[in-house]
């Protein structure tokens with residue numbers, strides 16, 4: 090496209106993919122506006138493991154150092170069964186633990202504040218007679234006109250639902266309860282490791298990962314068909330976690346005791362069928378909106394940033410003679426890269442639900 094790049098790009102959703110795209114596209118001389126439904130400084134979820142490929146992609150948007158300075162260095166990963174037997178020890182020195190708010194802050198801090206409009210929840214598009222989207226309309230009645238719209242609005246994407254109405258998300262079989270505990274004692278006990286305890290019967294695992302010197306994120310992954318969670322108030326969550334992990338060896342009891350379940354969160358992940366293409370006309374999808382991965386892969390952040398880099402570079406490349414050609418190149422490149430991860434995620438989920446007796450795989454995709 091080169092000098093024919095789209096004049097106005099409107100990013101719908103200011104999470105990982107949206108911010109990363111804005112950073113890379115601005116570096117390449119483009120202009121963007123970001124439209125985020127949340128208000129500034131709203132609590133922004135808990136945290137992540139960012140793997141080596143994600144750190145490399147963050148370097149391409151110029152934010153690796155900013156992220157690493159806020160992140161917690163990890164050294165390895167240990168998986169035990171609920172009786173305390175070690176199943177797997179693995180090096181994880183290329184990965185970092187980081188809270189979601191610290192990661193978003195690192196991405197946002199060099200973007201001019203006027204670039205991001207908060208409190209704008211995308212509602213629908215208005216179309217030109219050619220079938221191209223002309224305006225995005227927000228729930229508050231405001232509108233934005235653009236040449237290219239990017240759906241960066243996460244796993245429950247409204248943009249995706251509107252451009253691909255037949256690809257509706259299905260409820261995922263594995264649900265997660267996620268919490269953060271402020272405790273330097275528990276962080277020190279985890280010794281820079283992602284520690285995971287898996288029930289040997291399958292369908293249940295407890296993971297814990299430090300996100301800073303005094304914050305430990307933990308998550309209980311459970312097969313929602315086997316373990317019914319009917320109520321999600323704090324007391325019900327606490328009872329659920331305690332009753333499922335009561336007899337377990339390791340730190341499950343300590344974690345429950347240290348947790349304020351008022352701040353726990355039930356993650357309602359959805360299963361999204363892989364799409365034929367990550368764009369339609371002048372609307373493209375990035376990150377979870379394009380390809381939510383099962384959480385076992387720990388690749389959601391990395392792939393969202395990689396999408397952003399590939400799309401921004403395709404839009405300014407002289408190799409592509411039209412917007413359609415640039416979006417097609419982006420979509421094909423990323424589908425090829427995502428395919429093995431989607432397969433790996435599926436396999437890891439199957440192993441989680443029904444573990445083999447020997448040679449168990451670590452429930453985390455290795456990426457180096």
Ligand SMILES: Cc1cc2nc3c(=O)[nH]c(=O)nc-3n(C[C@H](O)[C@H](O)[C@H](O)COP(=O)(O)OP(=O)(O)OC[C@H]3O[C@@H](n4cnc5c(N)ncnc54)[C@H](O)[C@@H]3O)c2cc1C
Pocket residue numbers: 101102103104105106107124125126127136137138139140209210211212241242243244246247265267356375376377378384387388389390391393
């Ligand atoms: C419990 C849990 C644990 C995870 N752990 C990891 C991990 O360890 N490592 C890892 O790599 N990944 C992890 N992930 C996945 C990771 O969070 C996502 O893959 C990543 O955030 C995707 O980035 P995104 O920009 O596509 O979506 P998001 O980061 O979700 O951003 C979407 C943005 O769009 C906004 N938005 C939504 N709807 C609208 C709308 N209608 N209008 C305007 N704005 C809207 C949202 O407010 C949000 O800011 C985890 C996810 C969960 C739920």
